Amino acid sequence: MSRLEDLTVREALALVLARFAVLPAEEVALLEALGRVSAAPVVAGDDLPPFANSAMDGYALRAADLAAATRDAPALLRVVADIAAGTNPTTAIGPGTAARIMTGAPLPPGADAVVPVEDTDEPWRDEARALPERVAVYRRVDAGAYVRWPGEDIRAGQTVIPAGHLIRPQEIGVLAALGQERVSVVRRPRIGVLSTGDELIDVGQPLSPGKIRNSNSHAQAAQVIALGGEPLLLGTAKDTADDVRARLDTAVAAQVDLLISSAGVSVGAYDVVKSVLDEAGGVAFWRVRMRPGKPLAFGAYRGMPYLGLPGNPVSALVSFETFARPAILKMSGHDQLERPRVVAVVGENLRSDGRESYLRAVVSREATGGYVARTTGSQGSHVLTSLVKANALLIVPEGVREVAAGTALVALMIDWPGGVF
Numbered sequence: 001m002s003r004l005e006d007l008t009v010r011e012a013l014a015l016v017l018a019r020f021a022v023l024p025a026e027e028v029a030l031l032e033a034l035g036r037v038s039a040a041p042v043v044a045g046d047d048l049p050p051f052a053n054s055a056m057d058g059y060a061l062r063a064a065d066l067a068a069a070t071r072d073a074p075a076l077l078r079v080v081a082d083i084a085a086g087t088n089p090t091t092a093i094g095p096g097t098a099a100r101i102m103t104g105a106p107l108p109p110g111a112d113a114v115v116p117v118e119d120t121d122e123p124w125r126d127e128a129r130a131l132p133e134r135v136a137v138y139r140r141v142d143a144g145a146y147v148r149w150p151g152e153d154i155r156a157g158q159t160v161i162p163a164g165h166l167i168r169p170q171e172i173g174v175l176a177a178l179g180q181e182r183v184s185v186v187r188r189p190r191i192g193v194l195s196t197g198d199e200l201i202d203v204g205q206p207l208s209p210g211k212i213r214n215s216n217s218h219a220q221a222a223q224v225i226a227l228g229g230e231p232l233l234l235g236t237a238k239d240t241a242d243d244v245r246a247r248l249d250t251a252v253a254a255q256v257d258l259l260i261s262s263a264g265v266s267v268g269a270y271d272v273v274k275s276v277l278d279e280a281g282g283v284a285f286w287r288v289r290m291r292p293g294k295p296l297a298f299g300a301y302r303g304m305p306y307l308g309l310p311g312n313p314v315s316a317l318v319s320f321e322t323f324a325r326p327a328i329l330k331m332s333g334h335d336q337l338e339r340p341r342v343v344a345v346v347g348e349n350l351r352s353d354g355r356e357s358y359l360r361a362v363v364s365r366e367a368t369g370g371y372v373a374r375t376t377g378s379q380g381s382h383v384l385t386s387l388v389k390a391n392a393l394l395i396v397p398e399g400v401r402e403v404a405a406g407t408a409l410v411a412l413m414i415d416w417p418g419g420v421f
């Protein structure tokens with residue numbers, strides 16, 4: 001007989017997370033790294049910018065030549081070169097001379113500053129415009145004005161991205177600028193997804209008496225994909241020990257990092273998943289004091305981490321959210337394992353059964369500031385549409401049975417409300 005342990009959500013989560021470590025690294029092409037976590041520090045091989053260049057379309061010159069320049073008494077300089085971005089200027093800028101220069105073009109030798117075109121009598125950016133022989137400059141600037149110096153952003157040898165850092169579009173930009181075509185990131189977790197139950201038919205099948213379509217396999221696979229993992233769909237096992245065992249063994253052979261099943265872990269007469277796991281040993285059955293949720297199986301099946309979710313679709317989604325999501329994020333190298341939380345004032349009277357409850361709710365930001373939470377309808381664990389309407393799970397703490405409108409509760413944001421912050 002399996003042990004039946006009573007656990008709080010916090011206790012159960014701690015036991016789950018303790019079983020997972022960050023997965024090994026792999027090298028991927030630059031864009032494949034998006035959303036992944038760096039597995040090694042990235043050290044710059046070059047300075048960025050690599051050379052001194054102009055921050056403006058304007059004229060490169062010597063600041064000393066402008067010491068007395070004003071709008072009424074401009075400095076008149078001879079234009080000796082035209083420097084487009086991507087070229088390598090060789091003409092030196094001597095006293096009394098200037099070069100027309102475009103943003104990002106290298107500062108020519110001898111120049112120590114740039115004056116924007118707006119501060120000259122040649123305020124055109126059009127490169128097709130003929131190069132003037134002279135330019136009048138209406139103001140003085142300090143040496144170094146509008147010049148971007150080499151290494152201002154990044155110095156060669158500097159660590160620009162530490163290990164364990166989330167690769168977002170801005171990190172992709174830095175990596176591209178540094179010429180990193182490949183990036184070492186934490187491998188994606190592979191997650192086996194198994195559904196069980198004689199009542200289940202495939203998505204493409206017509207309904208027949210007593211049957212429902214298997215929604216969990218797809219919902220949990222989608223949850224895995226949304227987290228950057230790779231689902232391995234193991235199909236629907238019949239309520240027979242042989243079928244359940246065969247499919248679990250397929251997952252073992254495929255060496256998944258975690259196997260998730262739904263249904264068959266409570267105490268129903270046909271809950272064969274439980275008996276198969278009992279016989280293999282290594283999996284504990286928990287009664288987690290949460291709603292929706294409660295029955296949860298966790299441990300290892302033939303050495304493979306195993307999480308058995310309840311069968312009801314909302315219970316499966318919320319239990320995944322609560323236990324599988326943080327485990328998958330941890331394996332993927334993330335350190336932020338929790339959803340953002342806000343404190344929201346409840347807009348109605350609520351009832352609970354004393355278990356820690358995750359109520360499907362919409363949290364919105366009021367014009368006056370502050371968040372308000374309203375539940376989205378039936379909280380039955382088979383009612384998917386109230387989760388479809390929700391952007392948050394509103395937490396009613398353990399031991400609380402009644403919540404009066406106006407009470408402040410913590411909401412876990414599964415999406416973020418629109419509006420001004």
Ligand code: AMP
Pocket residue numbers: 195196197199200212213214215216217262263264265266268310311312313
């Ligand atoms: P069980 O844990 O087997 O008692 O299942 C609890 C409830 O969840 C039952 O109403 C099942 O029909 C339903 N259920 C189980 N697995 C799935 C699934 N893969 N897709 C949709 N509903 C399911």
Ligand code: MG
Pocket residue numbers: 196197198263264268270271311
């Ligand atoms: Mg069943």
